[in-house]
Amino acid sequence: MNVLIVYCHPESMSFNAALKDIAVTTLTEQGHEVRVSDLYGEGFDPVEHPRHFETRHDNQRFLPLNEQRHAHDNDQLATDVTREIERLHWADLVILQFPLWWHAQPAMLKGWFDRVMVYGGLYSGSRRYDRGVLSGKRAISSVTAGSPLAAFGPWGRGGDISRLMYPTHCSLYYLGMEVLPPQLSFGVQGGGLSYQAEDAFQQHLANLKHAWRTRLGQLDDESPIPFSGWNDWDEDGVLTLQHPLRWR
Amino acid sequence: MNVLIVYCHPESMSFNAALKDIAVTTLTEQGHEVRVSDLYGEGFDPVEHPRHFETRHDNQRFLPLNEQRHAHDNDQLATDVTREIERLHWADLVILQFPLWWHAQPAMLKGWFDRVMVYGGLYSGSRRYDRGVLSGKRAISSVTAGSPLAAFGPWGRGGDISRLMYPTHCSLYYLGMEVLPPQLSFGVQGGGLSYQAEDAFQQHLANLKHAWRTRLGQLDDESPIPFSGWNDWDEDGVLTLQHPLRWR
Numbered sequence: 129m130n131v132l133i134v135y136c137h138p139e140s141m142s143f144n145a146a147l148k149d150i151a152v153t154t155l156t157e158q159g160h161e162v163r164v165s166d167l168y169g170e171g172f173d174p175v176e177h178p179r180h181f182e183t184r185h186d187n188q189r190f191l192p193l194n195e196q197r198h199a200h201d202n203d204q205l206a207t208d209v210t211r212e213i214e215r216l217h218w219a220d221l222v223i224l225q226f227p228l229w230w231h232a233q234p235a236m237l238k239g240w241f242d243r244v245m246v247y248g249g250l251y252s253g254s255r256r257y258d259r260g261v262l263s264g265k266r267a268i269s270s271v272t273a274g275s276p277l278a279a280f281g282p283w284g285r286g287g288d289i290s291r292l293m294y295p296t297h298c299s300l301y302y303l304g305m306e307v308l309p310p311q312l313s314f315g316v317q318g319g320g321l322s323y324q325a326e327d328a329f330q331q332h333l334a335n336l337k338h339a340w341r342t343r344l345g346q347l348d349d350e351s352p353i354p355f356s357g358w359n360d361w362d363e364d365g366v367l368t369l370q371h372p373l374r375w376r
Numbered sequence: 377m378n379v380l381i382v383y384c385h386p387e388s389m390s391f392n393a394a395l396k397d398i399a400v401t402t403l404t405e406q407g408h409e410v411r412v413s414d415l416y417g418e419g420f421d422p423v424e425h426p427r428h429f430e431t432r433h434d435n436q437r438f439l440p441l442n443e444q445r446h447a448h449d450n451d452q453l454a455t456d457v458t459r460e461i462e463r464l465h466w467a468d469l470v471i472l473q474f475p476l477w478w479h480a481q482p483a484m485l486k487g488w489f490d491r492v493m494v495y496g497g498l499y500s501g502s503r504r505y506d507r508g509v510l511s512g513k514r515a516i517s518s519v520t521a522g523s524p525l526a527a528f529g530p531w532g533r534g535g536d537i538s539r540l541m542y543p544t545h546c547s548l549y550y551l552g553m554e555v556l557p558p559q560l561s562f563g564v565q566g567g568g569l570s571y572q573a574e575d576a577f578q579q580h581l582a583n584l585k586h587a588w589r590t591r592l593g594q595l596d597d598e599s600p601i602p603f604s605g606w607n608d609w610d611e612d613g614v615l616t617l618q619h620p621l622r623w624r
Contacts, residue, residue: 294542
């Protein structure tokens with residue numbers, strides 16, 4: 129299996145880096161080939177911007193989707209975007225490793241979606257969802273958050289984590305990928321900000337690492353999050369009234 | 377009333393720019409003072425990064441929250457962050473104007489949250505939610521999306537828009553703001569990608585502009601989205617079992 133880890137954290141001594149390293153080691157030991165997109169390390173530019181398009185489809189007006197399609201069709205995508213697309217096509221499994229900042233992905237990772245998932249290349253009107261370009265691949269988000277688990281439950285003040293993850297899962301499925309349940313590491317708040325005493329905090333981190341390592345050895349047994357697909361929708365892209373998912 | 381419009385689009389001839397201009401004109405005509413944070417125009421850097429912290433709290437290990445607090449407490453925040461914070465304190469109403477890219481804010485706007493909402497300055501453990509630093513202010517997201525309305529309903533393939541907006545609303549409320557329902561402009565897909573014929577598309581855009589202009593004249597009548605607060609939570613930050621919001 130080819131595994132791409134998209135790693136997004138500015139600090140190489142962070143817990144996110146440790147979880148990334150665990151994935152590299154564990155999956156390599158299992159005989160898989162692993163590559164890492166180190167977004168901070170490689171200085172990825174997350175801002176979709178005219179500066180990334182040398183030859184423009186429209187020099188007057190910058191419409192990102194049209195420029196993406198034009199650049200893709202003419203082999204003129206930016207070097208970093210081309211590199212990330214090649215990595216995605218190579219991969220059977222994609223792991224996104226990131227901290228939850230402001231209820232979502234850090235800007236760096238958000239912009240990886242904005243720039244790399246080019247219209248005309250990684251999706252089109254007819255190649256989306258279960259007919260997506262990346263069909264057959266699987267994806268996992270491995271996410272750290274500072275607050276403890278209780279705060280992210282359905283009634284927690286941190287925001288229901290299943291709702292906070294929803295946009296990311298929608299994006300991965302839009303590309304055609306099977307989305308496995310996220311790996312959630314709560315209570316990861318270092319530098320004296322932890323809710324716990326230092327000993328208990330270190331034990332907590334060790335437990336989180338162990339859980340990730342264990343899970344990575346059992347991914348074959350997992351089922352993806354269910355999404356509806358083209359056969360379930362009417363012509364407006366809405367789940368038909370008779371569909372069982374509406375009445376679950 | 378002081379109004380800050382945080383405008384995030386790379387193209388000055390875009391529909392997002394038109395909605396921003398409508399807000400500036402309409403609110404100014406009503407006698408309000410309006411300022412615009414033009415994130416693309418001002419070249420805002422959305423990436424939280426050690427490069428923004430000249431004097432570090434910890435030179436070995438970059439922990440963003442600790443560095444934010446240190447820089448805030450020592451008046452050493454980056455110039456652009458200081459400017460955005462001053463604008464936020466000045467404002468009574470904050471309007472976020474952005475296109476929905478990959479089921480969320482563009483990286484540029486996401487990074488505005490990551491960098492500007494500094495720990496120790498715009499929030500702390502005790503100054504969040506209904507005790508937040510920006511309490512008493514109101515916020516609206518004005519969002520454009522390419523797909524039509526039907527796709528963003530609860531059963532639409534685009535993803536339920538109320539779930540897609542949830543992380544942004546959580547962030548605004550976390551800061552203490554009252555969050556008004558978003559202004560949603562669907563089917564905004566220019567450059568030959570529209571689902572409609574050109575005439576109908578132009579009429580659709582005109583209708584969307586009219587709706588925004590009309591709403592901006594009636595904001596005083598609106599009620600914010602209800603969130604639970606400190607008095608509703610147990611010591612773990614979870615809504616108590618007796619709370620009526622759990623049984624709605």
